[in-house]
Amino acid sequence: MGYVRGLKCRECNREYPVDPIYVCEFCFGPLEVVYDYKEIKKALKRRIIERREENLWRYKEMLPIDGEPLVGLKSGFTPLVKADNLAAALGVKELYVKDDTVVHPTLSFKDRVVAVALTKAKEFGFDTVACASTGNLAHSVSAQGAKAGFKRFVFVPASLEQSKIIASLVYEPNLVAVEGNYDEVNRLCSEIANKYRWAFVNINIRPFYAEGSKTLGFEIIEQLGWEAPDNVVVPCASGSLLTKVWKAFKEFREIGLIKSLETKVFAAQATGCSPITYAIKHGSDIIKPVRPNTLAKSLAIGNPADGYYASDIVNKTGGYGEDVSDEEIIDGIRLLARTEGIFAETAGGVTVASARKLIQNGKIGRNEKTVICITGNGLKTQEALAGHMVEVHNIKPNMAAFEEIYKKIDTGQ
Amino acid sequence: MAVKVRIPTPLQRLTQGKEEVAGKAGAVIDIINDLETRYPGIAERISEGGKVRRFVNIYVNEEDIRFLQAERTLVNDGDEVSIVPAIAGGKGG
Numbered sequence: 219m220g221y222v223r224g225l226k227c228r229e230c231n232r233e234y235p236v237d238p239i240y241v242c243e244f245c246f247g248p249l250e251v252v253y254d255y256k257e258i259k260k261a262l263k264r265r266i267i268e269r270r271e272e273n274l275w276r277y278k279e280m281l282p283i284d285g286e287p288l289v290g291l292k293s294g295f296t297p298l299v300k301a302d303n304l305a306a307a308l309g310v311k312e313l314y315v316k317d318d319t320v321v322h323p324t325l326s327f328k329d330r331v332v333a334v335a336l337t338k339a340k341e342f343g344f345d346t347v348a349c350a351s352t353g354n355l356a357h358s359v360s361a362q363g364a365k366a367g368f369k370r371f372v373f374v375p376a377s378l379e380q381s382k383i384i385a386s387l388v389y390e391p392n393l394v395a396v397e398g399n400y401d402e403v404n405r406l407c408s409e410i411a412n413k414y415r416w417a418f419v420n421i422n423i424r425p426f427y428a429e430g431s432k433t434l435g436f437e438i439i440e441q442l443g444w445e446a447p448d449n450v451v452v453p454c455a456s457g458s459l460l461t462k463v464w465k466a467f468k469e470f471r472e473i474g475l476i477k478s479l480e481t482k483v484f485a486a487q488a489t490g491c492s493p494i495t496y497a498i499k500h501g502s503d504i505i506k507p508v509r510p511n512t513l514a515k516s517l518a519i520g521n522p523a524d525g526y527y528a529s530d531i532v533n534k535t536g537g538y539g540e541d542v543s544d545e546e547i548i549d550g551i552r553l554l555a556r557t558e559g560i561f562a563e564t565a566g567g568v569t570v571a572s573a574r575k576l577i578q579n580g581k582i583g584r585n586e587k588t589v590i591c592i593t594g595n596g597l598k599t600q601e602a603l604a605g606h607m608v609e610v611h612n613i614k615p616n617m618a619a620f621e622e623i624y625k626k627i628d629t630g631q
Numbered sequence: 632m633a634v635k636v637r638i639p640t641p642l643q644r645l646t647q648g649k650e651e652v653a654g655k656a657g658a659v660i661d662i663i664n665d666l667e668t669r670y671p672g673i674a675e676r677i678s679e680g681g682k683v684r685r686f687v688n689i690y691v692n693e694e695d696i697r698f699l700q701a702e703r704t705l706v707n708d709g710d711e712v713s714i715v716p717a718i719a720g721g722k723g724g
Contacts, residue, residue, distance in 0.1 A: 229685060243641065244676065246686040246716035504697050523718065526685060 220284040221258050225249040225425055228527070236282075238342050238422040248523070249425045251282040259473040264444060274330055274433035280469055281334055281433070282426045288340050289366045290333020292322040294433050298441035298589070303557035304570075308577050312587045314447070315554070316438055319562055319595040324361050324385075326354040326563070326594035327434060327459065332362050332419060334430030339417035345369055346416040350407040352400055353382045353516055354563075354594055359419060360389035371416065373403050379601060401521070431459045435466025438589050439476060446476055448586035449537070451484045451573045453565045453593060454494045455517040457528030460485055463591070464531045484582070485532050485539040486572030488512035488547060488564075493522055495539030497529045505529070513544040513602050514564040516594060538581040542571040548606050550574070551596060561596035569593075634662060634706050637713040645673045654712060659689060660702040662712060677714060678702075686717040 225234040229247030240249055262279045270276035274294025275287040297317045305313035321329040332355070339347050348371040349359045356372045363370040370391035374383065375398060387393055396403045411418040419427045439446055446467050452460040464483050471479045487495045490512030493505050505525035510518035522528070532539055542550065547564055550571030555561050562570070573590050576582040596603075611627070613619040634654040638646050646652050652670070654662040660681055667674035677687050682702060689696045690713040696704045706712055 241686075241716070241718045245679075245684050246641075246718060247684070248686070248718055506698065507695075 221254050221261075221279055222282050222284070223252045223254050226252045236284075238344075238417065240422055240424045251425055251429055253280070253282075253469075255469070255472050262473060262475075264440075264475060267440065274333060274430070274437075277433055277436045280436065280466075280473075282429050283334070283337050284341055287333070287337055289336040289362055290322075290329060293329040293333045293362075294321065295437060296320055298438060299558060299560070301558050301590075304554065307553060307557050308574055310577055310582070310584045310586070310588060314438075314442070314587075314589045315558060315560060316434060316589055316591045317560055318434065318591070318593045319560060319566070323365075324354070324357040325598065326358065327431065327591075328354040328358040328594075329362065330433050331355075331427045331430035332358040335417070335419040335423045335427035336362055336366050336368065338423060338426040339368070339419075340366065342417065344415070344417040346371065346414075348372065348407070348410070348416045348418045349420055350374075350400075350403045350418075351420075352378060352518070353385075353598065355420065356382075356386040356391075356393075357598075360386045360391040360393075363391065364389045368417075373407050373410075375400055375403050381601065382598070385598065400518070428458050428462060431462035432466035432469070434459070434591065435463040436470065438463075439467065439470050442587075442589075444476055446470075446479050446481045447589045448480070449482050449484060449582050449588040451486055451569055451576065451582075451588065451590040453486045453517055453569045453572075453591065454522065454525075454528055454539075455519045455565075456522045457485075457494055457524035457526075459591070459593070460528045461524050461531060464535070481535060482537040482582075483531050483535045484537040484572070484576055485528055486569045487539065487541040488514040488517055488568050489541040489543050490514075491518045491520060492539075492541035493520065494525045494528050495541040497525070498532050498539035503529070513547055514568050515599075516563060516565050517568060538576060540572040540575045540579075540581070542568055542575065546571040548603065551603065552606070554592070555596070560592065562592045563594040563596050563599040564602050565594055566592040566596070632708040634708060635711045636662065636666065637711065639714055639716055641716065642673060642676055642714065645670045645676070654706070656706055656708045656710075658702065659683070659691070659696055659704045659706060659712070662706060688715045688717050689713070690715065 227242035227247045228250050230245040258279050272295040299315040301313045301315045318327040346369040347363045349355050350373045372391045373394045376395040411421045417423050470476045491510035493508050507521035510520045547567035550567035554570045569590050611623045636652050636654040655665050
């Protein structure tokens with residue numbers, strides 16, 4: 219197998235061989251994987267995919283590997299939940315939650331991209347993998363790298379919460395806490411990536427890594443019965459996920475697995491870090507960098523690498539962008555949990571609350587079929603909810619005490 | 632006194648290894664075109680059709696020109712212009 223034809227600059231279209239490189243030498247644009255869709259079209263049919271195991275590698279022809287999958291063999295194929303309770307609460311007819319709170323093994327969509335990145339790192343012959351991260355990516359590289367037998371270097375801002383550090387540290391990577399913010403960690407990692415021959419998943423492996431996000435889009439279409447939704451709402455940090463979900467939809471049309479594609483793509487951000495939705499709302503093609511100040515730390519990228527491409531897709535598909543306050547984010551998390559029984563991290567709260575606004579302001583039609591992408595598990599960001607929960611009923615261990623509290627609950631007092 | 636133009640590593644091959652070269656005061660786009668006369672090939676790496684390329688950031692005295700007057704931003708003698716590839720500076724996940 220192997221349907222990759224090479225890498226290509228998204229800006230100037232210069233072509234490059236398949237190497238651990240990520241930036242065009244000529245114009246500094248980002249490199250992207252190019253496939254031979256004609257050959258894939260001959261090889262990949264609905265019935266072939268349907269017979270395969272339920273993981274993200276069931277679409278392996280559309281992923282940038284040459285051999286067989288090596289990492290993340292149980293990742294992906296998360297539930298697409300028909301969210302009737304949430305639909306009723308938001309006043310729409312048909313709503314689905316793509317539930318990536320339960321991706322194996324570290325409970326966020328980053329397991330998808332890391333599965334692809336580490337498989338590619340093996341093919342390239344690297345023995346060390348690395349990343350710069352504030353949470354989900356660090357967890358996934360630490361865990362999947364352990365299983366795959368890599369040496370691991372994980373760089374995080376020193377100010378990171380203890381719970382997030384432990385969720386990486388348990389897998390025993392080399393965890394380097396850098397005195398500085400996320401942007402400074404990133405800059406340092408770029409320099410390290412130039413010097414050491416390591417697979418930095420979100421730097422020199424990025425063109426391959428980012429392709430893993432497409433599997434979320436492929437799954438949505440397959441799980442809807444080989445049909446694209448009317449609307450899809452995607453949370454944006456760098457903007458990469460949104461561009462890849464759309465790329466997945468387009469590729470399935472390209473190879474004939476779906477006939478028509480009229481999906482509108484919507485971007486969701488936190489108001490405290492909303493460079494992409496700001497550009498969309500103001501009709502600007504310049505992404506103005508911001509200094510993030512939001513509860514949704516996993517989305518707090520002030521200078522989003524794929525921001526331009528994400529806003530371009532939103533505009534071209536007739537979608538829109540919406541952003542929400544910290545209070546609305548918490549409401550969003552709580553709404554999803556009490557209607558659908560799904561506990562999302564803060565990014566999920568952003569998506570739910572943004573979808574609610576998009577429905578209220580008529581950008582998303584009430585009779586249309588909408589999918590919202592929930593990308594990480596709430597157990598990772600529990601501290602965000604401190605002070606916002608319903609009360610605990612404290613009682614003494616006897617029946618009378620229970621009866622007393624039950625009476626209050628039952629009568630709603 | 633001229634304008635100081637800081638050249639990023641990947642373009643220093645075109646400036647005979649120099650990290651900093653002198654430019655003529657004026658609009659950013661004119662400075663780029665003037666550099667071309669002394670360092671052939673440099674203009675097309677930074678700009679296309681009179682516009683600075685999307686993944687090249689240009690700063691005048693540390694302010695991104697996109698938030699000034701873009702390519703028409705005026706640069707005076709003594710000012711400093713930095714040319715910085717956007718992606719090589721690192722990007723988030």
